[in-house]
Amino acid sequence: MQTEKPEYVDFAVTARKYKTLLTKKYQNRKQWVNPSPYDIQSIIPGTILSVFVKEGDVVNEGAPLLILEAMKMQNRIEMPFTARIKKINVEVGVRIPRETLMIELEALDNE
């Protein structure tokens, strides 16, 4: 068996801390980040084919925002709820990776 003692770390499972080793997969796991509903992120890498809105536009729910070409399909990204376009971070022709913040929305000031 091993002759040198491995470097154990403290690992909490419910209320108790155990001395143990961590696996590489556990150490590399992604921390969960609460997604904001006002962030329109790309779920797949692809190329922006066209953008239909401008910054400052008030857009209704369901209206098309942009076309993302990925996996030989032209994916239509639609407005999730009626709001204003705060910022557009992409342009036509740009190739973007996954989880790129493409468009930022802001709530309409309530009338």
Add this chain to the structure above:
Amino acid sequence: MTLKKNILALRQKKAIVEKGGGDKAIEKQVAMGKMTARDRILALLDVDSFHEYDLFVEHEERNFGMASKELAGDGVITGTGTISGAPICIYAQDFTVMGGSLGLKHARKITKIMDHALRMKVPCIGINDSGGARIQEGISALAGYGEIFYRNTMSSGVIPQISVILGPCAGGAVYSPALTDFVFVVENISKMFITGPNVIETVLGEKISQEDLGGARVHAEITGNAHFYALSEMECFDQIKELISLIPHSNQQKAVSVEPKEPKSLKNIENIIPADPKQPYDVREVIHALTDDSKFLEIHELWAANIVIGFGRLNGETIGFVANQPMYLAGVLDCDASDKAARFILYCDAFNIPIVTLEDMPGYLPGVDQEHAGVIRHGAKMLYAYSEATVPKITVILRKAYGGGYIAMNSRHLGADFMFAWPGAEIAVMGPEGAANIIFRKEIMEAEDEDAMRQQKVQEYIEKFANPFVAASKGYIDAVIEPSETRELLLHALEVSKNKDDHRPAKKHGIPPF
């Protein structure tokens, strides 16, 4: 009239075809650090035991200039032989012949030998080393793959199927190893992925090397697609031979039994586990103290290290072991560990191998990533596998057995035949700290010194519940035993359950939480 001329002509023809893609192609193969397909078979099988079939099969494709191409054996060597005297069927793809690509006749050779293996009830070993489908043959190549996958499924649970990845195995081809029972990979040589780095870069723009995407280490450590990992082809063949010597060769036979031997580990079994439940130890040392000759063949050693599975012998017979590993992640159960254990339990059940479970786990791994990855669904697989198994099942609770994990690790309630616990076992619905916080919350909050009161209540809980006697008093465990008695009791339990006859309600099959 003798056949001398014919015999000489046959030998000449064989010599040419047996060279595969020719000397130059063989040189390239060796330069890549790989053995040739024929050498691999000869190294794995017993000396002079290999007999080849379908050596002279030729492809019938006429498109894309294939009419002029002569492909020796159509890129695959198939046949039968023995490993340690046990008959097996084997096929090895030949990378020197058009990159080992799979055409219809290539696939038919493989399915023919797979059909043989299923009918003759012998193990089937496939050595994969292929560039993928032969594009020139078009859909016929896909048809070939489909026929292979269907037979992999038909043979699943009837004969052991082993895949050895000794080269690229990409695209559709990689589903055959995924359907087999055990996958062997070798560092720097094995490559498994569905879409390769080139396609990924073109379509998605993500850059990654072949090794990082689907190299041997990735599959042994991260994806769990590989069961055994070796640093060289010869080491891999030794692992295969060891596995073949332990497993039954069909679901109608028991595994080969050997002369029983006493364990030879130097450590006294009582000294392996620390008394403090927060301190870790290597549960493999406990296994070594129990098995014959202290021999244990671990499966999936690098993946989901928080649980240990593998084969060892008790009284000369092959036994499957499932044990929590407190040395990694405190021995918790999580998605990967549940997957790993559940499939192994299914394998042991299919091939009539008794299962011994060694338990020491503090619960399930908490975390958003675990929950979102579906630890509920994956954890349920283990419950399903244990409940469904009708082989003799023996559990020894070494130390901690809290909450859902107590049930999942083959408790009496899931059908364990024998339940033993060591004197230091803590069988409770929760760890003492967590339980005391909940049950005595009022007392703790109303106390002057919260910490002192909490400590006192934890102590009370430990004395009252964190021991094996509560479960023993209810009959949920059969006996509280001394560690030194464990091996003897395991041998006795296995002796008693030799003719176990258990049935499940008639059904086509259940619906496990895949």
